[in-house]
């Protein structure tokens with residue numbers, strides 16, 4: 171007997187401030203990736219479909235975005251404070 175099916179996985183990629191298409195507010199949106207995987211004996215083997223959405227945290231409106239849009243948004247979100255390194259020069263302390 172072969173048991174197969176699908177399994178949905180949800181990944182949160184970023185949180186961005188966008189003007190919402192539903193409520194018109196510049197609110198925080200979560201960028202999410204929905205992956206549906208083919209499973210065999212409950213083991214996920216390969217992804218069947220991948221889609222990206224943004225969801226307004228203010229009113230809950232969910233909008234589909236393309237992979238290209240999602241990657242651009244993710245890059246925008248990452249450019250803020252994610253890429254900072256620890257090598258900040260120390261100011262000499264003067265007394």
Ligand SMILES: [Zn+2]
Nearest residue numbers: 190193226229
């Ligand atoms: Zn909204």
